Amino acid sequence: MKEIAITAYKCKKCGKLHYPFHDRCLECKGREFEAVKPKGNATLLTYSAIYNLPWGFDQRYLILGVAEFENKVRAMGQIKVGSIDELKVGLKVKPSWEPVRVLNGEDVYGLKFEPIR
Amino acid sequence: MRDVAIIGVGMIPFGRRDEDTLMDMLAYASLKALDDAGLGDKGVDAVYVANMGGGMLQHQSSIASSLVDRLSLLPAPADTVENGPASGASAIKNGLLAVASGYYDLVLVVGGEKMREVTGWRATDFVATMTHPQAEYPYGITLPGMAGMFTRLYMEKYGVTREHLLAVSLKNQEMGCLNPYAHVEMALDRKGIYDSPHAVVNNPISADPLHLYDLCPVSDGAAAVVLCPLEMAEKFNKHPVVISGFGQATDTHTLAEREDPTDLKAVTLAAEQAFAMAKLKPSNIDVAELHDAFTILEIAESEHVGFFKKGEGGKAVVAGKTRLGGQIPINLSGGLKARGHPVGATGVAQVVDIVWQLRHELPENRQVKNAKTGLTVNFGGFGNNVLCFILRRAQS
Numbered sequence: 396m397k398e399i400a401i402t403a404y405k406c407k408k409c410g411k412l413h414y415p416f417h418d419r420c421l422e423c424k425g426r427e428f429e430a431v432k433p434k435g436n437a438t439l440l441t442y443s444a445i446y447n448l449p450w451g452f453d454q455r456y457l458i459l460g461v462a463e464f465e466n467k468v469r470a471m472g473q474i475k476v477g478s479i480d481e482l483k484v485g486l487k488v489k490p491s492w493e494p495v496r497v498l499n500g501e502d503v504y505g506l507k508f509e510p511i512r
Numbered sequence: 513m514r515d516v517a518i519i520g521v522g523m524i525p526f527g528r529r530d531e532d533t534l535m536d537m538l539a540y541a542s543l544k545a546l547d548d549a550g551l552g553d554k555g556v557d558a559v560y561v562a563n564m565g566g567g568m569l570q571h572q573s574s575i576a577s578s579l580v581d582r583l584s585l586l587p588a589p590a591d592t593v594e595n596g597p598a599s600g601a602s603a604i605k606n607g608l609l610a611v612a613s614g615y616y617d618l619v620l621v622v623g624g625e626k627m628r629e630v631t632g633w634r635a636t637d638f639v640a641t642m643t644h645p646q647a648e649y650p651y652g653i654t655l656p657g658m659a660g661m662f663t664r665l666y667m668e669k670y671g672v673t674r675e676h677l678l679a680v681s682l683k684n685q686e687m688g689c690l691n692p693y694a695h696v697e698m699a700l701d702r703k704g705i706y707d708s709p710h711a712v713v714n715n716p717i718s719a720d721p722l723h724l725y726d727l728c729p730v731s732d733g734a735a736a737v738v739l740c741p742l743e744m745a746e747k748f749n750k751h752p753v754v755i756s757g758f759g760q761a762t763d764t765h766t767l768a769e770r771e772d773p774t775d776l777k778a779v780t781l782a783a784e785q786a787f788a789m790a791k792l793k794p795s796n797i798d799v800a801e802l803h804d805a806f807t808i809l810e811i812a813e814s815e816h817v818g819f820f821k822k823g824e825g826g827k828a829v830v831a832g833k834t835r836l837g838g839q840i841p842i843n844l845s846g847g848l849k850a851r852g853h854p855v856g857a858t859g860v861a862q863v864v865d866i867v868w869q870l871r872h873e874l875p876e877n878r879q880v881k882n883a884k885t886g887l888t889v890n891f892g893g894f895g896n897n898v899l900c901f902i903l904r905r906a907q908s
Contacts, residue, residue: 449640
């Protein structure tokens, strides 16, 4: 399985966690950060099934959500599930790093979440 | 700082305008506003043009330079203002500050967008370019998708229901039928989109839990205003309307980074600034145009600007408090939901509709009797750049 290639940033001054990157801390304006990798499984915070997709997605629908990892990193990802009815806020999900779309003939990798059954 | 008045307004009907180019639409709306002010052949001191997608959709840049040439307003200084779906209000802000500071006297502000030239697939992608390029866009997120996620959280936290969202759709599309400038002039039947087996087909899920009729249409259109110092306004045709309050605030780019994603902080801050400047309270406002790109946003914004407590906005719509004759009439134009949402035009169109209200120029079935104050909210990104104006009818 591929390593999850996103990095969060913890402010060295006040400890606030950021993802994605900011040049200055959103809390204290600090400029030094410690790189933090998302850790463990995640909890689904919200989600939606989208039926009107943007250019580049040749499929009927897409289920997306925002989840929070065990070390509090929050990120968006696609959700691997047969039906949105299988989801609820607070569901535990397992992250993986997989192709999320194709751009210019190349796979673009990103986060996917799958319910832990 | 000088008080600034709106002395001329113009709009062209929103919808699918295959016969017009983007520049045609901007020119038509501008001429209507200049004529409304009674400027005749006079020039203006500066022009601000709101447009989000000319570069991407029409392969055209330097829109403002092109427009002043087309309108023979040369050598007026001209700038294009791009701030996503809040471009319109941002352009008015630029005009407001330029006149208030004393630098310019007569300023034309026009907003326009031509979105129906491309397929829905491309238009959806164009709007999605507002999302974060690494943390959101690659996943296929769309603005309706953002709104779907936001709605789910708002439903869980505040008890908003599909009934509440439906009440916004029904109200705004009913009002759209009365507005000759509206893109959608089709009243909705509750049974057809909610209460019958046919509703699944007529009103399918678009971005769960939002359905097709929770979303605004993709539109072409343009709207314009002319500004000048209040002390000069009497020289012109129409009863002046004063921009008495203004506020603008920003929030995190990604929804996920907001501590409480249901809290639209930029809306609250922009409204607080506007109310402080106008020395008014939400209860002093007679009529409002809110940015209902999605039905949930009319409800959430009505709470965040202070018309209703959190959790009460949905119930207020169902109770008729936001209809004509209600506690605070909202989106009597039909809102983005029915007037349409040509992104660069919307913020200007909202102000035009409020000006018509405050001049008492609308037909009885849309006019708030004796309206003296109005408010607009123009919502950029997913609430990451929001502008609020408070307008008042100048004293006679």
